Amino acid sequence: MRFTIFQESLKGGREVNQDRIAYTYSRETLLLVIADGMGGHVGGEIAAQIAVRLFVERFHQEAKPMLRNPLRFMQDTMLRAHAALGAYANQFSMLETPRTTCVAVVVQAGQAYWAHVGDSRFYLLRQGKLIGATKDHSKVQYLVDQGVISSEEAAVHPDRNKIYSCLGGLVEPVVDLSRRTPLKNGDILVLCTDGLWSVYPRSELSTMLTSTPILTVGPRIMREAESRGGPDGDNVSAIVVRWGPETLTDEVSTTTDALKPGEFETEIEDTVTLAERTGTSRDLTEDEIERAIAEIQSTIQKYRK
Amino acid sequence: MPVTNQALPGGYQLLNYRIDRQISRGGFSIVYRAYDETGTPVAIKEYLPASLVLRTEGDIVNASSAENLTSFRYGMKCFFEEGRALAKINHPNVVRVLNFFRANETVYMVMRYERGRTLQQHIQMRQDQMSERFVRQVFMHLLNGLREVHTHKILHLDIKPANIYLHSDGSPVLLDFGAARQTLTTNRPKLAPMYTPGFAAPEQYRDHDRLGPWTDVYGTGASMFACLAAFAPQAADARVQEDHLVSAKKIWSGQYSDNLLEVIDWCLRLDPLERPQSVFALQRAIRDIPPPKRKLTFFGNLKRVLFSEIGA
Numbered sequence: 118m119r120f121t122i123f124q125e126s127l128k129g130g131r132e133v134n135q136d137r138i139a140y141t142y143s144r145e146t147l148l149l150v151i152a153d154g155m156g157g158h159v160g161g162e163i164a165a166q167i168a169v170r171l172f173v174e175r176f177h178q179e180a181k182p183m184l185r186n187p188l189r190f191m192q193d194t195m196l197r198a199h200a201a202l203g204a205y206a207n208q209f210s211m212l213e214t215p216r217t218t219c220v221a222v223v224v225q226a227g228q229a230y231w232a233h234v235g236d237s238r239f240y241l242l243r244q245g246k247l248i249g250a251t252k253d254h255s256k257v258q259y260l261v262d263q264g265v266i267s268s269e270e271a272a273v274h275p276d277r278n279k280i281y282s283c284l285g286g287l288v289e290p291v292v293d294l295s296r297r298t299p300l301k302n303g304d305i306l307v308l309c310t311d312g313l314w315s316v317y318p319r320s321e322l323s324t325m326l327t328s329t330p331i332l333t334v335g336p337r338i339m340r341e342a343e344s345r346g347g348p349d350g351d352n353v354s355a356i357v358v359r360w361g362p363e364t365l366t367d368e369v370s371t372t373t374d375a376l377k378p379g380e381f382e383t384e385i386e387d388t389v390t391l392a393e394r395t396g397t398s399r400d401l402t403e404d405e406i407e408r409a410i411a412e413i414q415s416t417i418q419k420y421r422k
Numbered sequence: 423m424p425v426t427n428q429a430l431p432g433g434y435q436l437l438n439y440r441i442d443r444q445i446s447r448g449g450f451s452i453v454y455r456a457y458d459e460t461g462t463p464v465a466i467k468e469y470l471p472a473s474l475v476l477r478t479e480g481d482i483v484n485a486s487s488a489e490n491l492t493s494f495r496y497g498m499k500c501f502f503e504e505g506r507a508l509a510k511i512n513h514p515n516v517v518r519v520l521n522f523f524r525a526n527e528t529v530y531m532v533m534r535y536e537r538g539r540t541l542q543q544h545i546q547m548r549q550d551q552m553s554e555r556f557v558r559q560v561f562m563h564l565l566n567g568l569r570e571v572h573t574h575k576i577l578h579l580d581i582k583p584a585n586i587y588l589h590s591d592g593s594p595v596l597l598d599f600g601a602a603r604q605t606l607t608t609n610r611p612k613l614a615p616m617y618t619p620g621f622a623a624p625e626q627y628r629d630h631d632r633l634g635p636w637t638d639v640y641g642t643g644a645s646m647f648a649c650l651a652a653f654a655p656q657a658a659d660a661r662v663q664e665d666h667l668v669s670a671k672k673i674w675s676g677q678y679s680d681n682l683l684e685v686i687d688w689c690l691r692l693d694p695l696e697r698p699q700s701v702f703a704l705q706r707a708i709r710d711i712p713p714p715k716r717k718l719t720f721f722g723n724l725k726r727v728l729f730s731e732i733g734a
Contacts, residue, residue: 401499406498406524407524410502410522413509413519414521414523416506416509416510417520417521421512
């Protein structure tokens with residue numbers, strides 16, 4: 118395999134970075150994963166960390182050197198992460214189960230597969246055109262699908278951050294799986310959290326990533342996204358891969374040819390800020406209150422006979 | 423200067439519910455009877471900690487000072503915990519949550535309205551002694567509900583006759599999970615964990631690490647004791663200093679079965695490890711020996727025969 122990869126995660130205007138990103142690859146298979154932990158509480162960061170770590174660890178167990186069934190691998194890992202978060206909350210008697218979104222991509226034998234829960238996104242771009250993408254598990258996406266609001270309205274809708282599926286929630290997560298999609302050299306794979314996509318229209322992102330080497334433009338996009346987010350801006354995270362040999366620059370792309378069977382290269386971006394936190398006795402935020410109520414209501418519905 | 427929170431007035435329209443009247447007022451909340459749009463009565467619990475005076479007039483709850491807001495929001499977390507816990511439980515012996523919403527800058531939990539009276543009222547109103555059959559019947563059902571609660575990894579932590587509701591057919595409903603999980607409170611004197619002297623286990627006063635199913639077992643034993651005695655056993659914190667509690671076996675020997683009295687004494691052991699360790703263990707202990715057949719006196723027997731003869 119040959120590709121160029123860029124990944125970065127920035128805190129934005131927040132005190133804590135609750136996004137976690139990682140990539141890892143064997144000689145034959147590449148895994149990309151992003152998780153965006155939810156809520157202003159300590160749990161969000163833990164949730165994202167657990168999900169990403171679990172993906173990487175399971176990949177190392179299963180990709181020898183290829184995954185037998187990439188989609189099943191992703192589906193299983195999502196559900197295991199969901200269960201792990203519940204177990205974690207129990208173990209530490211946490212008031213709320215830590216929750217996170219998650220989007221993962223596997224590339225092997227020239228084919229891409231992806232899976233997601235929540236509103237962290239994946240775009241597959243070919244010559245500037247979108248040929249594959251995830252669909253957010255969000256309230257506004259649902260409204261767009263139903264024709265109630267337009268996608269322009271969705272971008273500024275007050276509920277645009279509300280999602281109905283996540284890992285660690287009260288109900289089993291909805292995991293969306295892609296079809297197998299053959300890649301061509303020059304294809305661009307983008308995974309990002311809402312901190313990026315909410316401030317960068319897809320068309321703009323697509324133009325920038327297609328016309329300029331990703332290692333050059335990647336950091337610029339990230340800084341720009343952070344500044345667009347402003348003083349209260351969300352965490353911003355992205356992984357960008359240009360598939361095949363780099364043609365736009367002299368920069369050497371990554372090749373996996375040198376990896377022996379059973380060997381992996383791994384890059385986990387985890388600026389752990391847990392140490393800075395003091396207990397869990399923080400105030401509830403407005404967001405947390407709204408979410409707690411929504412959760413209780415959905416539980417009542419679920420257990421109603 | 424008013425010192426208590428103002429309750430919502432009768433007739434007040436709270437979303438699609440019309441408040442009828444206040445039913446009770448606790449440390450963390452006010453409970454109202456209300457009617458939904460179909461005229462069905464419901465119980466609505468309003469989160470409003472009594473230690474923070476937040477509403478002296480009107481309907482909006484105002485956590486004015488920053489310090490208050492912190493305590494207020496912290497307590498709200500516990501209220502959510504109660505809602506979360508109860509929402510998952512659908513059991514005939516556990517109060518059912520119907521809705522949960524936010525209004526007036528606070529939160530509300532709507533529950534099924536239970537008709538009847540509390541076990542506490544029942545004890546106070548009774549002139550004669552409570553029958554073993556009745557005590558067993560109430561507590562076997564109650565323990566089924568409590569077992570369901572524990573299955574969801576929730577401790578009730580405030581089991582007492584006032585929190586046990588009796589339907590007219592005698593079947594009990596476990597109410598008020600307000601204390602559930604409040605033990606997580608630390609450094610929050612304003613919203614300290616609450617417990618009811620006499621019914622709270624010794625570990626609720628100090629050893630919060632030692633809380634477990636056996637803590638609710640103590641409350642259950644104390645409630646059974648209260649059914650027989652018509653008063654609560656000596657408070658556990660005082661018992662730890664100097665135990666004056668006379669065993670049930672000693673007090674009521676001959677009037678109730680040894681099995682029932684031994685079970686009560688077992689539940690009331692000060693050392694958590696010496697009590698039944700689970701509701702199931704407690705149920706098994708009660709079931710082990712079936713209640714003895716009532717010894718009938720000559721007149722009692724005669725009455726029975728007569729009544730059956732005349733078909734009463």
